[in-house]
Amino acid sequence: MSETSPSGATNLDVAAWVEAAFDAMAEGGIDAVRVDPLAKRLGVTRGSFYWHFADRDALYLAMLKHWREGASYLVYARVERGADSKSPAERLDTLLSLPYSSPRSARAAAIELGVRLWARRDKRAAKAVRHIDRVRMDYFQKLLMQHGLDKDQARKRAFLFYAALMAEALLFVDNRDQTRVDLREALLG
């Protein structure tokens, strides 16, 4: 356990605060990320927060850093495990099936929205979003090329693929299961 804080039950570290911050963001966007409510949620007072962070903006930066890494992770590691046994089509299929059914994924979807709305007024967040979008679409394009498409076709299809994934976080449609089946057919068939 090479943690920043060595031990203790009530001992919090930066990661715990960031985690709670994303919980709050999933419910109410970046404006819901407030020091006092977070402290109550964690069972401590603001004194703890201002020990780990200079101010609220420092927490924002820590959130961005975490999201930047975690969002890349979501694309790479989560799909890549199982390694070479999977074909590109299987990996794309995995991507289509994982979001956003479970409660955990619903949280991820809300965070996606929150970060992107935040990025409309914060340049640092916008930069992170641009980066993640590039990383993801490049990955999708790569998979589609391995699946047999030429570079140009793969680029177009990657956008559609990504858009469809994001739409599940954004749209309020009725039959999500049916939609997912449709997508699989339209984008991979």
Place this chain on the structure above:
Amino acid sequence: MSETSPSGATNLDVAAWVEAAFDAMAEGGIDAVRVDPLAKRLGVTRGSFYWHFADRDALYLAMLKHWREGASYLVYARVERGADSKSPAERLDTLLSLPYSSPRSARAAAIELGVRLWARRDKRAAKAVRHIDRVRMDYFQKLLMQHGLDKDQARKRAFLFYAALMAEALLFVDNRDQTRVDLREALLG
């Protein structure tokens, strides 16, 4: 001028407050819709607000009503003008080209995000979003069927079409113009 308020320069009506509320929402989400900042933006005090609205929640409801109507309007009237001279393909093409290039459309995109993030915690907003999503997708499906697709294919394509439109409001991609050309080819070609 059949306004609610007959005349006067500083005289505001409900519509003016709702308009300002959406401006605020486009910048900071539903949490940025606050009475005091709105009043300052409009050059009045809160006294005016609490004359037109019972409380802040009443403004929220007025916003939802306005969005519900305006969002349907965006689909119907905006594309349908020019009437019968346009083919279904031309109308779909119009839809693909209008969002979200102009500053006005950027505002609309931000509002879309704001409403949908809000809908994750407010049931009334969620209901409005569900309704609008149904209306829009039904319209897209209808156009695609008139374009020659059978009902089932049109439904699937309508989702992709809608998802691609929404992705422009959500994603931070580099070449929006290129993307739009690609979409036209992929979805209508």
Place this chain on the structure above:
DNA sequence: GCCTCGCCGTACACAAGTGTATGGTAGAGT
């Protein structure tokens, strides 16, 4: 010429959140 009424300003009490300064405490080191 008053009076009502729509519309807005002002003032107040209250709540929630930020940041800061300072004090307390448990554990590890020596």
Place this chain on the structure above:
DNA sequence: ACTCTACCATACACTTGTGTACGGCGAGGC
């Protein structure tokens, strides 16, 4: 045992926002 240090609580001053009560003012009706 003494101290140092990481971590947290407490108390304070400040800001921003909500809702409410009340007062003012100009335009029409009678």
